[in-house]
Amino acid sequence: MTLTDALNRPLRDLRISVTDRCNFRCIYCMPKEMFGADHQFLQRDQILSFEEITRLSRIFVSRGVRKIRLTGGEPLVRRGLPQLVEMLSAISPSLDLTLTTNGSLLAKQAQALKEAGLKRVSVSLDSLDDAVFKAMNDVDFPVQKVLEGMDAAAAAGLGPIKVNMVVKRGLNESSILPMARYFREKGYILRFIEYMDVGHTNGWRLDDVVPTAEIVRMINDEMPLEPLEPNYQGEVAGRWKYKDGSGEIGMIASVTQAFCCDCNRARLSAEGELYTCLFAIKGHNLRDPMRGGATDEELSQTIARIWGGRSDRYSELRTENTVDLPKVEMWHIGG
Ligand SMILES: C[S@@+](CC[C@H](N)C(=O)[O-])C[C@H]1O[C@@H](n2cnc3c(N)ncnc32)[C@H](O)[C@@H]1O
Numbered sequence: 001m002t003l004t005d006a007l008n009r010p011l012r013d014l015r016i017s018v019t020d021r022c023n024f025r026c027i028y029c030m031p032k033e034m035f036g037a038d039h040q041f042l043q044r045d046q047i048l049s050f051e052e053i054t055r056l057s058r059i060f061v062s063r064g065v066r067k068i069r070l071t072g073g074e075p076l077v078r079r080g081l082p083q084l085v086e087m088l089s090a091i092s093p094s095l096d097l098t099l100t101t102n103g104s105l106l107a108k109q110a111q112a113l114k115e116a117g118l119k120r121v122s123v124s125l126d127s128l129d130d131a132v133f134k135a136m137n138d139v140d141f142p143v144q145k146v147l148e149g150m151d152a153a154a155a156a157g158l159g160p161i162k163v164n165m166v167v168k169r170g171l172n173e174s175s176i177l178p179m180a181r182y183f184r185e186k187g188y189i190l191r192f193i194e195y196m197d198v199g200h201t202n203g204w205r206l207d208d209v210v211p212t213a214e215i216v217r218m219i220n221d222e223m224p225l226e227p228l229e230p231n232y233q234g235e236v237a238g239r240w241k242y243k244d245g246s247g248e249i250g251m252i253a254s255v256t257q258a259f260c261c262d263c264n265r266a267r268l269s270a271e272g273e274l275y276t277c278l279f280a281i282k283g284h285n286l287r288d289p290m291r292g293g294a295t296d297e298e299l300s301q302t303i304a305r306i307w308g309g310r311s312d313r314y315s316e317l318r319t320e321n322t323v324d325l326p327k328v329e330m331w332h333i334g335g
């Protein structure tokens with residue numbers, strides 16, 4: 001049964017953050033100065049158990065969700081993740097079950113994830129240059145290990161591999177062309193993401209954003225491109241293919257070309273808060289009613305009420321005044 005919100009957008013896509021922890025400190029997401037050794041992460045009993053995540057997911061699927069993406073923090077630092085994948089994949093064979101990861105632990109887990117029923121992975125990588133990548137992940141993590149993770153995922157059958165690259169002005173623009181050349185050769189789909197003003201700890205400024213139109217021009221000058229039709233309504237990445245037929249790339253222009261009008265995505269945080277927008281200030285607690293004994297029907301009604309009342313379109317309304325609002329952090333709800 002399809003649920004639609006106050007702007008007539010259906011609920012189709014659910015992102016689940018399985019942990020608020022991460023082994024990276026990407027400067028645009030979890031800056032080290034704010035997330036140091038003394039940062040208080042959630043305790044085990046505060047985060048949803050695999051059973052709780054599966055129960056809520058089943059209810060979301062009964063309400064029209066067709067795609068679930070596991071994310072974090074870094075989802076692969078949550079112990080036993082393949083077990084959760086197995087539980088979720090049992091909900092429905094047609095459920096599109098995917099994962100976004102920084103790739104650091106993927107080589108070890110790719111095969112088990114595939115066997116558990118995961119369909120595809122997206123791997124984040126911001127540069128092929130170790131110095132640039134290390135400056136961005138801020139934990140001295142080398143590029144090679146992420147590439148090995150991607151290759152292990154491809155070998156396990158988790159392709160087509162998508163690679164997410166956040167571009168920040170003055171930091172990794174020089175990595176755009178080398179990344180495009182390398183992943184075109186590999187046959188992985190590279191997607192460029194405009195640096196976003198999620199949360200309020202990354203010190204975002206509009207000047208730091210490299211518009212995707214600029215990236216398209218840069219690549220097109222060397223490797224001619226043409227636009228492709230979206231795969232489905234609500235797809236956030238604009239698609240482009242190389243004119244010589246050697247593959248495609250994606251552009252996630254969430255700052256310069258907001259896509260709120262088609263947004264069909266809900267987000268569940270590790271502690272069971274439901275967010276109806278990436279830029280939300282507040283979530284809706286589903287964990288406490290669930291732990292307090294709510295039935296599936298009651299939880300389903302709650303979700304329907306929250307989605308039915310949804311009118312968020314932050315990216316379309318973005319102004320300088322919204323930058324300082326206490327928005328939820330990206331690592332908290334998983335991007
Ligand atoms: C929050 S991470 C969670 C999953 C995993 N740790 C990873 O990095 O892929 C999900 C995605 O959000 C992106 N991201 C984080 N902060 C961002 C920001 N300020 N602007 C744009 N993208 C961002 C990351 O690059 C990553 O591709």
Ligand code: SF4
Nearest residue numbers: 022024026029073102
């Ligand atoms: S983008 Fe992903 S890998 Fe980087 S700090 Fe955020 S959650 Fe961790």
